Each structure stands twice: as C-alpha cells, then as structure tokens.
Amino acid sequence: MTIKPIAHMALYKDEQYNTFPSIVRNAQGTYITAFRQAPDRLDSYGLEHIDPSSKAVYVTSEDGVQWSRQSGVVYDDYFYGVQDPCLNVLKDGTVFATIFMWKVAEQEDVSDQPDFSHRIFGRWAGKAVGAYTLRSTDGGITWDRPIAVSLKDVYIRGNVAELDDGSLLAPFYGYEDGTWSVVVGRTNDRGLSWTRHAVIDPEEGYGFFEPNLYVAPSGKIVLFTRCHKTKPEQGDGGTAYPLVTAESGDGGLTWSRPVKRRFYSPSPFHVLRLESGQVLLSYGYRFKPFGIRAALLDPECGNLEQAEEVIVRDDGHGSDIGYTSAVQLEDGRVLITYYFSEQGERRRYIAGTICEIG
Numbered sequence: 001m002t003i004k005p006i007a008h009m010a011l012y013k014d015e016q017y018n019t020f021p022s023i024v025r026n027a028q029g030t031y032i033t034a035f036r037q038a039p040d041r042l043d044s045y046g047l048e049h050i051d052p053s054s055k056a057v058y059v060t061s062e063d064g065v066q067w068s069r070q071s072g073v074v075y076d077d078y079f080y081g082v083q084d085p086c087l088n089v090l091k092d093g094t095v096f097a098t099i100f101m102w103k104v105a106e107q108e109d110v111s112d113q114p115d116f117s118h119r120i121f122g123r124w125a126g127k128a129v130g131a132y133t134l135r136s137t138d139g140g141i142t143w144d145r146p147i148a149v150s151l152k153d154v155y156i157r158g159n160v161a162e163l164d165d166g167s168l169l170a171p172f173y174g175y176e177d178g179t180w181s182v183v184v185g186r187t188n189d190r191g192l193s194w195t196r197h198a199v200i201d202p203e204e205g206y207g208f209f210e211p212n213l214y215v216a217p218s219g220k221i222v223l224f225t226r227c228h229k230t231k232p233e234q235g236d237g238g239t240a241y242p243l244v245t246a247e248s249g250d251g252g253l254t255w256s257r258p259v260k261r262r263f264y265s266p267s268p269f270h271v272l273r274l275e276s277g278q279v280l281l282s283y284g285y286r287f288k289p290f291g292i293r294a295a296l297l298d299p300e301c302g303n304l305e306q307a308e309e310v311i312v313r314d315d316g317h318g319s320d321i322g323y324t325s326a327v328q329l330e331d332g333r334v335l336i337t338y339y340f341s342e343q344g345e346r347r348r349y350i351a352g353t354i355c356e357i358g
Helices: none
Strands: 003-012 017-025 031-038 055-061 072-075 081-089 095-106 118-120 124-136 168-176 179-187 195-200 206-215 221-229 242-248 259-264 269-273 279-285 291-297 310-313 322-328 334-340 349-357
Touching: 003 031, 003 055, 003 291, 003 310, 017 081, 017 334, 017 349, 031 081, 031 334, 055 081, 072 081, 072 095, 168 206, 168 221, 179 221, 206 269, 221 269, 269 322, 279 334, 291 322, 291 334, 291 349, 310 349
Parallel strands: 017 322, 179 206
Antiparallel strands: 003 349, 017 031, 031 055, 055 072, 081 095, 095 124, 118 124, 168 179, 179 195, 206 221, 221 242, 242 259, 269 279, 279 291, 279 322, 291 310, 322 334, 334 349
C-alpha cells in the first residue's frame, strides 16, 4: 500500500501565530483540531515559541474538509502561556487533553532563580511550570479546569495510551541528571493523580523530546520519540535528529533498548493506526526541502527499516513547520494536520493534507 497526497488546505488561518495542532474524531463523529495560538510577534521581536499570551484553542469540522471559521477555547490562562494541547478520545467518549505552561519574567527579577533558564528575545526569561490535564464530556466543546500533573519538571507533546484496565500512560519528557529523558507517567483516575511508571534514557550524547505512544494489536507498546544529538558535529546534518523507538511488553513498566531509526527530523513523530491495521507515521521535515513526510508501518511496527518514506509536500518556507497529527476520515482517506507556511509566506497557520491510502 502507498500514501498518495490528494489536496493541501488551510484548516485555520488568521493574523496570529498558530502552531502545534492535534486532531481527533470525537464519539459524535465531529473532527476537532486543537492548537496553540499566540500573537504574531515576528515583526516586533522575532521568532519564539514561548509566549505568556499563548492559549489552547480548537476548530471543528463535520467532514474533515470544511472547517469552522471561528475558534473555541480549550484553555486560556491569565498568568501563564499555554503550550501544545494534545487530544485523545478515550473508550468511553471522554476527550482527554494534555498541555504544559510557561511563566515569563523580567531577567533581572529572576537572576537568582536558575529554573528560569530560557532566554526570550534577549530581554525576558521563561520557565516551564508543569504539565496539566483537562477533560471534556461533550466531545470537546466545553472543558473542566486543568489539573496539575503530580510529576515534577515534566513537559508533554504526545498522545496518551489507554490500557485494557482503563489506566492511562502518558509520554512525558524532562531534564534529569543532565539528560533529557522520557518519563512514562501512569494514572488510574483520568489524571487526578500520577505515578512515575518508567524512565527511558537515551544513549550518551543524545536527548529525547516529545515522545508518542502506540499500542499494537498484540498489546505491545511502542515509543516513538524525536532524538537530538547534544553536540552535533560538522557533517552530521539531519542524522543528528533521528527517530528513536523502544518497546514494552509489560504495560510500559520495562522497555527495550532504544534504537535509532533511518527517519530523522527535529519535529515529533506521530503514529495513527488505520482501519486496515497499518500504522501511519508522519512528521514535519525540517531540512531542505522543508515539508511533511510519512510512511506506512505494519500493525506491530516491525518494518521500520523497510518502510518507504513518502514526501507529502516539500514547499515549506523553512524549518518552523511540522508537528503532525493525523486522523482517518469517514471515507477512508487520511487527513494529516500540521502547522505550515509556504515559501514566500509570512503567517504560520494550521494546515492539512488529505491522502489516499491504497
């Protein structure tokens, strides 16, 4: 089977800086795309993914093709910038979302606080203030208040895995003992409390970021994570940012040795099981020619070394694109969403490509 891109489209585009989408189809059959929205500060300051005014918003569609022009709000905090909303539809129809948030301060006010480690436009400092979960019982239209994840110093950009016993595993990541590692969290009460289920460390000289989890038909859990070489050498090119996978056969408690794969990009890798049983791997390609790429894997993800890489599009303006999330439409086609801007464009917007799988 192959992936055939049919049409590119804009799901949501305005005068703001729209990034990092996540798409699901809720229990009522409506497609929902959540994303981060922030003021466009390119002219005033430049490019930055930390903004105290950012919020999590969403748009909806009945068919995955025609999208609402007005956005709704998943969460907008008065004091913190909201980052990376990721949606999951649980077996009982609950839409379960994860976010993390940033705090921004004047550099001189926090000069004695090392956790304000992110420098912003040379004028301010930022720190992450933790990950949070939200739930919607009406298909993603209204949301409860965010509940803080009871794990220290973790971020999240990735889908959770719902196990047969109703517990959830979430693929957090964090900086521990000088290394960026995956922290697998487990909750038995829909995010009210969490335990640290497992930690997956990279090999020396690398770091793990923005992992995703996939549950295979056999019950095996596969981790897909972007991986960065901490000190890239001349000539490394994109190979300094490989996809890394690991597997668990005991519900995420223990994991195989992480393995670097031949797909690469400093953009997270999304996985979607299709009705056929195959798995769609998609990701933003942040090297020339900039764009979106995908591959088809077998149900157990055992053909990673043989799967063909397909160029979904290669007309991106530069590296500030990607963060794919895909859903299968009612007619069997697949919609891959991502944030994008074409060559010559200025605005980053939420885009999508409809693909035929066959």
